[in-house]
Amino acid sequence: MLQLVVNGLAIGAIYALVSCGFVWVYNAVGAVNFAHGELVMVGAFLGVSGSLALGLPPAAALLLAVLGSAALGWLFQRTAYYPVRTRPAITFIIVSIGMSILLRNSALVLWGPDPLSLPGFMGRTMVRLGASSISANHLLIIGATLATFGLQHLFFARTRLGRQMEATAQDQEAARLMGIQVSRMIALTFVMSAAIAALAGYLVVPVIFVSADMGLFVILKAFIAMVIGGFGSIPGTLVGGIFLGVLEVLTAFYISSHYKDVFAFLLLILILLLRPEGFFGEKVGEKA
Amino acid sequence: MRSPRLVWSVTAALALLLPLPFARSDYVLFLLVMCANHALLAVSLNVVFGYLGLIALGHAGFYGIGAYVSAALTMWAGLPFALALLGAALAAALSGLALAIPALRVRGHYFVLITLGFGEIVRLILLNWKSVTRGTDGVVGVPAPAFGPLTISSKMGFYYLTLLVAVLAILLTERLRRSKFGRALIAIRGSEMAAATSGVDPALAKLLAFTFSAWIAGSAGSLYAHFYTFISPEVFTIDISVAALLMVLLGGAGSNLGAVVGAGLLTLLPEALRFLKELYLILYGAGIVLVMVFMPDGLVGIARRLGRPRGAVRAGEAVP
Amino acid sequence: MSLLEAAALSKHFGGLAAVDRLDLRVEAGEIRGLIGPNGSGKTTFLNLVSGVLPPSSGRVVFRGQCLVGRPPHAIARMGIARTYQVPRIFRGLTVLEHVLVARATYQPLSLVPILLGTRGARQEEARLRAEAEEILQLVRLWDARDQPGEILPHGLKRLLEVGRALALAPVLVLLDEPAAGMIEREVLLLMRLIQKIRSQGATVLLVEHNMPLVMSVADRVTVLDFGRKIAEGSPEEVQRDPAVLEAYLGRGDGPA
Ligand SMILES: Nc1ncnc2c1ncn2[C@@H]1O[C@H](COP(=O)(O)OP(=O)(O)OP(=O)(O)O)[C@@H](O)[C@H]1O
Ligand SMILES: [Mg+2]
Numbered sequence: 001m002l003q004l005v006v007n008g009l010a011i012g013a014i015y016a017l018v019s020c021g022f023v024w025v026y027n028a029v030g031a032v033n034f035a036h037g038e039l040v041m042v043g044a045f046l047g048v049s050g051s052l053a054l055g056l057p058p059a060a061a062l063l064l065a066v067l068g069s070a071a072l073g074w075l076f077q078r079t080a081y082y083p084v085r086t087r088p089a090i091t092f093i094i095v096s097i098g099m100s101i102l103l104r105n106s107a108l109v110l111w112g113p114d115p116l117s118l119p120g121f122m123g124r125t126m127v128r129l130g131a132s133s134i135s136a137n138h139l140l141i142i143g144a145t146l147a148t149f150g151l152q153h154l155f156f157a158r159t160r161l162g163r164q165m166e167a168t169a170q171d172q173e174a175a176r177l178m179g180i181q182v183s184r185m186i187a188l189t190f191v192m193s194a195a196i197a198a199l200a201g202y203l204v205v206p207v208i209f210v211s212a213d214m215g216l217f218v219i220l221k222a223f224i225a226m227v228i229g230g231f232g233s234i235p236g237t238l239v240g241g242i243f244l245g246v247l248e249v250l251t252a253f254y255i256s257s258h259y260k261d262v263f264a265f266l267l268l269i270l271i272l273l274l275r276p277e278g279f280f281g282e283k284v285g286e287k288a
Numbered sequence: 289m290r291s292p293r294l295v296w297s298v299t300a301a302l303a304l305l306l307p308l309p310f311a312r313s314d315y316v317l318f319l320l321v322m323c324a325n326h327a328l329l330a331v332s333l334n335v336v337f338g339y340l341g342l343i344a345l346g347h348a349g350f351y352g353i354g355a356y357v358s359a360a361l362t363m364w365a366g367l368p369f370a371l372a373l374l375g376a377a378l379a380a381a382l383s384g385l386a387l388a389i390p391a392l393r394v395r396g397h398y399f400v401l402i403t404l405g406f407g408e409i410v411r412l413i414l415l416n417w418k419s420v421t422r423g424t425d426g427v428v429g430v431p432a433p434a435f436g437p438l439t440i441s442s443k444m445g446f447y448y449l450t451l452l453v454a455v456l457a458i459l460l461t462e463r464l465r466r467s468k469f470g471r472a473l474i475a476i477r478g479s480e481m482a483a484a485t486s487g488v489d490p491a492l493a494k495l496l497a498f499t500f501s502a503w504i505a506g507s508a509g510s511l512y513a514h515f516y517t518f519i520s521p522e523v524f525t526i527d528i529s530v531a532a533l534l535m536v537l538l539g540g541a542g543s544n545l546g547a548v549v550g551a552g553l554l555t556l557l558p559e560a561l562r563f564l565k566e567l568y569l570i571l572y573g574a575g576i577v578l579v580m581v582f583m584p585d586g587l588v589g590i591a592r593r594l595g596r597p598r599g600a601v602r603a604g605e606a607v608p
Numbered sequence: 609m610s611l612l613e614a615a616a617l618s619k620h621f622g623g624l625a626a627v628d629r630l631d632l633r634v635e636a637g638e639i640r641g642l643i644g645p646n647g648s649g650k651t652t653f654l655n656l657v658s659g660v661l662p663p664s665s666g667r668v669v670f671r672g673q674c675l676v677g678r679p680p681h682a683i684a685r686m687g688i689a690r691t692y693q694v695p696r697i698f699r700g701l702t703v704l705e706h707v708l709v710a711r712a713t714y715q716p717l718s719l720v721p722i723l724l725g726t727r728g729a730r731q732e733e734a735r736l737r738a739e740a741e742e743i744l745q746l747v748r749l750w751d752a753r754d755q756p757g758e759i760l761p762h763g764l765k766r767l768l769e770v771g772r773a774l775a776l777a778p779v780l781v782l783l784d785e786p787a788a789g790m791i792e793r794e795v796l797l798l799m800r801l802i803q804k805i806r807s808q809g810a811t812v813l814l815v816e817h818n819m820p821l822v823m824s825v826a827d828r829v830t831v832l833d834f835g836r837k838i839a840e841g842s843p844e845e846v847q848r849d850p851a852v853l854e855a856y857l858g859r860g861d862g863p864a
Contacts (some may be wrong), residue, residue, distance in 0.1 A: 098576025478698030
């Protein structure tokens with residue numbers, strides 16, 4: 001039982017990390033970035049290649065994944081967001097769908113169709129906790145996620161740069177009037193979002209297989225996590241992600257693993273019907 | 289586009305004559321049937337994406353429901369094709385209605401993810417409910433459509449059957465567009481708030497549009513199943529939903545003619561570019577980006593711009 | 609009983625009270641001016657009445673029925689029409705179609721005869737068109753009826769919004785700065801139009817910065833500042849009111 005819950009917490013932590021980067025971009029540009037799942041995928045592949053092809057130690061492979069993805073994030077906003085930034089949000093959404101196809105198929109060419117896996121930081125180490133033994137990788141994932149959420153909170157609350165990014169996400173016009181360089185802040189948001197996606201991608205490698213088409217699965221989970229937590233709320237993504245992860249592991253164990261995703265979606269629909277603002281979010285509606 | 293009636297007549301005449309030179313080529317006829325089938329799917333999506341301005345990525349779900357329900361109705365219930373086609377469309381419409389109720393409660397951007405999720409649920413159910421759908425093995429031997437003693441088994445016959453359904457669907461969709469409901473949809477796309485304060489119930493209008501759209505997608509699915517005679521969950525993935533979206537975009541969102549042209553191009557293009565192999569999909573993704581950046585109004589938009597006298601105001605430029 | 613009655617109506621945005629415990633009555637048949645400095649809560653008040661925004665507290669009662677909690681389209685159907693400070697034009701619809709949107713009613717089942725192309729459906733469409741054309745003549749946009757709404761010049765967009773509002777056959781018309789961006793000739797047309805609306809039995813609530821217009825058409829004027837009512841009376845009384853002068857001069861954007 002404890003093992004199951006820890007497993008669920010770890011998976012949930014990954015969902016939370018993915019969801020967090022997704023929400024940053026959503027808040028900054030007011031549109032869903034459909035290619036976010038592919039950024040997670042690229043991060044995971046970079047990490048795996050770093051370990052397998054270059055023989056890097058785990059920490060160096062992670063660094064490679066994060067830096068590589070951050071660079072990709074910058075390129076991404078330059079090509080996919082910047083040219084359409086003044087158009088209606090729907091334009092960016094579709095462009096990001098195009099980018100997700102482009103990235104997915106490029107990965108297919110570069111890394112091939114076979115799923116890859118890695119032992120991760122902790123290998124197969126197990127930690128004894130009372131009567132159960134728990135995978136050290138899972139504990140690492142949970143710890144790293146909590147640390148990341150803590151750091152990002154400090155960054156946005158305490159640093160000048162973080163506050164400027166926050167102000168940009170709140171109201172671009174007002175931020176511009178305050179002398180903030182809005183497009184630089186948005187570019188940075190994309191870079192950070194890609195970096196955290198890569199972190200999630202690398203951490204998840206020991207848990208699920210990495211494949212070129214994992215992006216869709218990943219983004220759907222991130223979305224459900226966000227809805228549970230509340231649209232646009234960062235603490236909400238943490239709670240929502242973890243809730244979803246635990247729920248999934250439990251339904252897979254007690255009901256059916258084939259249908260765990262179906263349950264996740266039914267939960268999503270239920271929440272939209274009963275509490276569309278999620279647990280942390282604000283009321284949803286058109287700005288008047 | 290001075291006279292839509294003329295343009296439509298020319299298009300219809302072309303569509304009628306198109307297969308004749310290729311009567312001996314099964315391959316070309318096959319592609320033409322698929323063009324007509326995809327045109328149906330694109331017209332369906334155009335109601336939601338073109339009129340309402342909502343990105344919907346769950347049409348694979350309606351398409352799949354239409355296909356499987358139609359197969360079930362003919363193979364297990366023994367219904368004639370015409371009834372199965374109606375039943376499949378109805379099943380898709382009902383699932384559209386059921387999906388629309390929660391999906392339309394959220395802001396536009398999330399709508400796309402919910403429809404996407406819906407498509408995935410349908411695929412997962414088709415994949416895992418093995419006792420009914422036979423999972424990855426798929427359903428083999430979906431019968432050819434029969435109307436009494438007349439059985440349509442040639443590709444040529446199938447082309448004209450699909451064309452007939454597509455023409456009907458386009459006729460209905462054009463009627464919808466020219467009616468008060470169609471105007472309400474465009475109004476909601478422009479400003480949901482102003483539409484509401486003008487007495488339009490946005491939720492109701494969207495619900496009707498979504499159900500209507502699912503109805504047509506379901507018919508397309510039914511026709512697909514009986515044409516291909518084999519269906520499996522692999523067909524009804526996000527890829528076909530995205531393809532439908534791109535067909536509408538490429539042709540020009542909001543225009544049924546554009547949807548038809550877009551469907552034709554995107555069905556033939558992958559065949560013509562087969563030599564590119566996996567590079568094709570990379571170019572395809574890049575193509576979406578380029579279309580959005582450089583020709584957001586699609587081919588119809590370009591045709592309109594060329595047809596307009598020099599110096600005329602370009603629609604949309606005056607919008608603040 | 610007043611036609612429209614707001615009682616202790618408030619709307620907060622975060623810490624800001626855009627409308628602050630406002631009591632306001634509009635009587636049937638009058639033309640009421642609603643003025644106030646920028647940001648004083650006029651538009652927010654219209655948003656609350658038309659159901660676009662829910663109030664934080666308080667009530668709005670229209671013909672004895674509470675409006676709070678009703679969706680905007682239901683409020684529109686009860687006979688409250690409005691225009692927007694920034695014209696909300698439906699891109700992709702012609703001028704005539706804008707008016708048609710507000711003129712039609714939308715029972716779901718009426719979609720069936722439309723799709724079947726029955727005579728009844730065609731007759732309804734023809735009737736709607738005739739009525740809409742009449743409204744376009746009233747707002748002098750008949751000549752532009754087949755143009756896309758989005759290419760109209762600014763002033764005509766506002767007239768189109770007025771036409772769209774009138775298509776609801778409203779009891780109460782809320783106009784949010786209809787004269788802004790209009791040229792002289794259009795303002796005159798607007799003035800006559802407002803008087804005509806009233807003479808046909810509707811009540812008008814006119815939010816406006818164009819003081820000559822307000823002062824010449826309004827029967828009574830209400831002045832808001834920081835979401836509160838600071839004065840109310842005939843145009844002459846209000847213009848002399850020291851609190852009003854203070855509110856405007858204090859912020860340096862006095863009545864034109
Ligand atoms: N949707 C909103 N969200 C947050 N604040 C708002 C919103 N709408 C209005 N406000 C704020 O409420 C206050 C009142 O605004 P409102 O638009 O009602 O003023 P107004 O009297 O119409 O001004 P103007 O003459 O400039 O149109 C302003 O400070 C405005 O910034
Ligand atoms: Mg205002």
